[in-house]
Structure formats: structure tokens, C-alpha cells
């Protein structure tokens with residue numbers, strides 16, 4: 001009786017050891033790591049971060065620009081710049097009608113740095129955006145000791161407001177996305193115009 005009990009207890013103990021060993025071994029094999037990226041990537045949906053970094057284009061930002069907000073951004077420039085018509089040059093040149101104007105020239109004889117004088121071209125929206133993002137990168141060695149405006153929307157708002165100060169260039173249209181489709185879309189539109197043009201004389205002839 002005692003022997004049989006010991007045998008039963010022995011088997012039970014043995015089974016327990018096997019079970020425990022099995023659990024340890026299986027945990028080695030089926031050990032689950034938390035994946036680096038949780039969830040599934042859904043195609044066509046931009047990952048946060050990445051999409052936010054790219055952001056809307058300058059053209060799109062200009063098309064949606066808040067001119068009044070841009071005027072407020074100019075407070076950062078007013079220590080060195082006037083922008084009223086005939087305003088005095090200070091540490092920086094007067095900026096009336098500067099959008100679209102030659103880079104580093106004129107401005108009632110302001111003494112521009114050699115680098116800005118030699119830059120060439122005009123202040124397109126794009127050039128102005130690069131300049132205001134980082135004057136030092138746009139024109140290394142410039143006299144404009146201004147770190148730059150990091151926020152693309154601030155720059156677009158400011159440029160749109162500066163444009164109202166004597167320049168009044170037409171703002172670019174917001175970019176169609178993706179650009180390739182915009183190009184294709186132009187073709188049928190032209191075709192449609194041609195069709196209309198062809199119809200028009202016929203209609204006249206009928207009259």
C-alpha cells in the first residue's frame with residue numbers, strides 16, 4: 001500500500017517536473033517579443049511624422065496665407081527694417097515692394113553685403129521663402145544677422161503680407177496633388193477649348 005502510494009506520488013512528481021520543464025522549453029521557443037512597430041501599415045495612409053515633416057508646399061501655403069497673421073510676424077523684422085513707401089533704411093534696407101524686386105540692389109543705395117549683391121535674380125516667392133528660412137544658408141556671409149523663421153506657415157503668411165506692401169504680385173495657385181495629375185488634367189481642358197472653338201464658327205454659320 002505504502003509502496004503503491006509512493007509510486008503514484010513519484011509519477012505525479014515526475015509529471016509535474018516534465019510539465020514545468022516543457023513550459024520553460026516552450027517559452028524559449030515561443031518567446032514573443034513586442035514588435036518594433038505595432039499594428040499594420042495601411043497603404044495610402046501617410047504615417048504621422050513623415051507626412052507632417054513634408055507638409056504642404058509653399059504655393060499651397062501662400063494660397064491659404066493669413067495676411068493679418070503675416071503682418072504680426074513682421075514685428076520680428078521691424079527692429080532692422082521699415083516697409084512703408086519711402087521709409088528709411090536702418091540696420092537693414094527699407095523693404096517696400098521688395099517681393100519681385102532685384103536681390104541686393106537698389107533700396108536707396110543701401111550698402112548690401114557682397115554676397116547678397118552678387119546673388120543675382122529677383123525675390124521670387126520661393127527665393128524669399130529660402131532667405132527667410134535661413135538667411136545664412138541662402139547667402140553665406142550676409143549682413144542680416146537673423147536666425148530665420150522655422151515655421152513654413154509663418155513664412156508664407158509674412159511673404160503674403162509683404163507682397164501687399166507695394167508689390168501685389170499674383171499669388172501662385174495651390175499645388176494640385178500629385179503634380180503629375182495636374183499636368184495631365186491640363187491637356188483635356190485644352191482639348192475641350194479646341195472643341196468649343198470648332199463649334200463656335202459652325203453655330204455662327206447657322207445663324
Ligand code: HEC
Nearest residue numbers: 076077080091092103104105112113116142143144145146
Ligand atoms: C538684425 C537686423 C535684421 C533683422 C531682424 C532682419 N533683417 Fe532683413 N536685412 C538686414 C540686413 C543688414 C540686410 C542686408 C543683408 C546683406 O546685405 O547681406 C537685410 C536684408 C533683407 C532683405 C533683402 C532686401 C533686398 O533688397 O535684397 C530682405 C527681403 C529682408 N532683409 C527681409 C527681412 C525680413 C522679412 C525680416 C523678418 C523676418 C528680416 N529681414 C529681419 C537686417 C535684418
